[in-house]
Amino acid sequence: MSTEPSETSVSPPMRTATSRRTFIATTSAVGGVVAAGGLASGSALFGAQPAAAAETPPSSGVTLSVNGRRHTLTVDNRTSLLDLLREHLGLTGSKKGCDAGACGACTVLVDGRRVNSCLTLAVRLDGAEVTTIEGLADGDELHPLQQAFIDQDALQCGYCTPGQIMSGVGCIQERHTGSEEEIREWMSGNICRCGCYVKIVRAVEQATGRK
Template sequence: MSTELPDSAAFPSAEPPSAPTRRTFIATTTVVGGAALAGGLVAAPPTLGAEEAVAAEAPPGSRVSLTVNGVRRTVTVDNRTSLLDLLREHLDLTGAKKGCNAGACGACTVLVDGSRVNSCLTLAVRLEGAEVTTIEGLAKGDQLHPLQQAFIDEDAFQCGYCTPGQIVSGAACIQEGHTDSPEEIREWMSGNLCRCGCYVKIVRAVEQTVRGK
């Protein structure tokens, strides 16, 4: 026996409920928001001119003066520029090499005020008034530095990528007096890596230079 529903249950009232539904709320909010934007109630961010945009995007820079291989140089660089990038990209001194760019291989070794530094880790803007010597500054004209000649005599390189840093570091090692034994030379040059494994001949080149002093 079937039970018939009353008309009110089969066809609910078409009148909307007194409280707004979720769908109605979302639709109303969207319409109001669009109208506000169209009417200019919400201000759009100001548009920068071309020059202002470039200025806003440009990183902070500084002017630095330093002496490189006996020549006074003044340049304006990004404050994040390393000494290595200053030498290679601004002064065209490409002898110092970018190996690891993390201070671990020594290929970028140069002298700053007579001391060895990893130029990839040294900020250029901190060297105002400093004296910098690179591999290009060791020779005197056509006369090679004694250690440069010793590297040739001892065949102390293969690919040559690490050689500028090795020679600069070796020259400083000699100047510092850390050359009393092969073991001492290896210890004080341990920060310079040679992927070709020429360590024995590198030590011999340093020893030859010391004997010729």
């Protein structure tokens, strides 16, 4: 009898004949099922949110006088004075520049004091007297500072001009016009990207009778 080890015949593993087209079709079908499941769960998730989204934000009533005219409104508690003027009263002279209190384009007077209206909540001004650029002229007669801006050509693009004029009026009322340097200091919160600062100072000086 032979002692040599016998060879065992091992059949090669069977290879599945899967075509590329079949593979793509299969993975696409699986992906569609997963996506459908995700959308279904997402729809269920979002379906619980409309009730919360539909909640009315807190609002309050406010009565204030703007350019001598009394207004009573109900506004969202988050409404700024600037948005109340522009969107609720149609007074678009006050401009929205940075909306962060850094440029001064939205400057108005509240009880005679200069404020950045973009940072001032409207609901805190109940009973206040507000003056905007639209309220400076007396009929067809311009305010002295408005006329001075024209005479001194103290504007270029004009976007910052309403805020510059309102700030200048406040500066004059506050008696901060003793010198060119003092005017520059107290008008420094108003930015003119066109660089008309020299003429703006001259306009304020003219309106105070210093020029």
